[in-house]
Amino acid sequence: MGVSNRTYTLRNCAFAVDYSHVEGPTNIVVEDGFIKHVGKEVEGDELECSEYVVMPGLVNAHTHSAMTVLRGVFDDGELHEWLARMWDEERKLTREIMAVGSEIAVIEMISSGTTAFVDMYFNPDQIRDISTQYGIRARAGPTLMKDKSVDETVRELRALGESEFFRPIVNVHSLYATDLQKLRELRDNLNRGYHLHIHLSETREEVFQIKRRYGMFPVELIHREGLTERVHGVHLGWITSWELNYLRSSIAVTHCPTSNMKLATGGAFPMKEALTQGLNVTIGTDGAASNNSLNMFQEMKMAVLLQRHNYWSTGITAVDVFRASSVNGYKMLGIRGGEIRPGYVADLVLLSKYEVYPLTKERLLSHLVYNPPKEVEKVIIQGKIVYQKNDFRDRLKKLLEKLSLYL
């Protein structure tokens, strides 16, 4: 490969494409983990890229990685029925099997072009270690639910530490699975700088339960509790139009189209209005028990399709969902990434140009969303090549052997 140097060039890329522009052929100079030049410059080691299309890595804004273990275990229940079953299944999971599940998920995500993910589960310390080992960016943290104290949550959070790739966040399962009192205590115990990741307005049942209990809709309640600026709210299929305004200063909102459809929540994430109001819209696969894939290319396609179906309009386009899955995802993480421009982090995905066709500058972004390649060729994170096609096959077989002992 010859890219051991801290400076190298992806030379002669057939195209470089991000949500806002397509260039090609072009060189991309990477230095110390960041894009230094895009154009004619060549510096340091060289990697011949004439057979590749280069795009930014994708950010999976919401998943439960260890749930690969529960993939396919129960597909035919609506959300609250499904959740009850999952909670039963989860009581049986050991830490060992969660580590296997999350590592499988990380392999699936990296090998399908995902360079960062936000996780909610019971094994944030394992996520820290696995993400650091694979060199994929991750956010995870303790999950506040009914059976967990605030003290315990805060202690766990502080013990997590951070690495080049990992930063801890606060997970709150949902308003319905947490006491408001606990949420307040948690808020009062933490500094302002935390990232609060929460399932929000996912079902009608949730919305009406919260309204009945607190006299307010979920997002309205989050706003009243002064949590807006910390919130990363997920699903929002049942958010009211007038609540959207409350999320303008939130970290991000995440659309999980496949999960919502599979669990028949009937929700309609209002992407058009969210974009108009300037919310930071991102996309997530959700976990492997409610999708059941962790492939962000497929999720982008699903998002644009579901939005068109709900609005009876083609107003949402490939550009919108690609932007949501790249630059908006990086914005949520507090990283300047998701575009192929000098100064942006070198989180890049290389695809075979023979798999995106008819290959023209005008059609390229369409292919990435509507007919992406079956596999990616290489993945670069923070300037480091962390994946090349067929990597991790033997490791995956070993993990599947471990998994089969558990089943």
Add this chain to the structure above:
Amino acid sequence: MGVSNRTYTLRNCAFAVDYSHVEGPTNIVVEDGFIKHVGKEVEGDELECSEYVVMPGLVNAHTHSAMTVLRGVFDDGELHEWLARMWDEERKLTREIMAVGSEIAVIEMISSGTTAFVDMYFNPDQIRDISTQYGIRARAGPTLMKDKSVDETVRELRALGESEFFRPIVNVHSLYATDLQKLRELRDNLNRGYHLHIHLSETREEVFQIKRRYGMFPVELIHREGLTERVHGVHLGWITSWELNYLRSSIAVTHCPTSNMKLATGGAFPMKEALTQGLNVTIGTDGAASNNSLNMFQEMKMAVLLQRHNYWSTGITAVDVFRASSVNGYKMLGIRGGEIRPGYVADLVLLSKYEVYPLTKERLLSHLVYNPPKEVEKVIIQGKIVYQKNDFRDRLKKLLEKLSLYL
């Protein structure tokens, strides 16, 4: 491979799975293109299959194969606007480029586990030749539209002939793009045994245009004209509940979820009621300009997701869409296929067991629908191995070169 014999055995298949049952490990004996035994028997040559899961081939019940050429050319219009643009683009297509487009489509379909497809386009003779060359089952025929006479259509149809893999059908674009008078003439010119493939009740605009013109809804009109038993109706997102009854004796109805969503037709194919009434429900990708993929695995997933979203219920399951894409597809073709049982045609797809996990008998069908493998390993049609992983790569590159000259 050692399967030159007319009799051979897929030995030690990890699992054999169809919509109704999963078995494994098991042997499958193939003789003269048909499944002879499923169980312990071994006859003829042997192919070791312990690393494979075997399933029936998938039937793509509706596509426009040559439109791979137009993939990504115009993604952001609603159906009638999109169609006007496609008709413009299509006037520029030469026969040479249509042949390239259809061959690319056939490669994409075979290599993603599709063993048969129904095509509507301007090159049925090319479909006959390409399908015969690749050994994939196909149905295609002349397309009756405003600018084509009935005589010409009938002449073209009769000239097509048939092969082991190909049979001619009659394509009628739609009731709105055809004169009723012509449709009647066509009907009166043909024997009873033809397969009439038509876009039907796809948009509100179509439904109200037909109602205004003829005083009837589209399916109602088909029924009045005595065409029901010949009809293979596609889309039906706007069929009324009381019209479903008219299609009980039709050849098939086809759901194209991705296309409907992408073109924002807003339609809701009533799969639950169609199944309850005993209609032969099938699934199609539609063409590469309105999907933009020809992968039937993805289409099965899309179908179950869209159905759940529309009904706010998980009533439609993986079994329903797998059945629609296998056994129902074969029923439409008049072939006993789509199940792994003695007497059924040996149209089989072999998958790596390492790509469908956690691998248990109970979860296997779920994986095929919700998280299918990225690639299939082998495809068998009429007992013949027509595809092995990585086949056709060089051929595809050559076709893309030809295509690039046209762009």
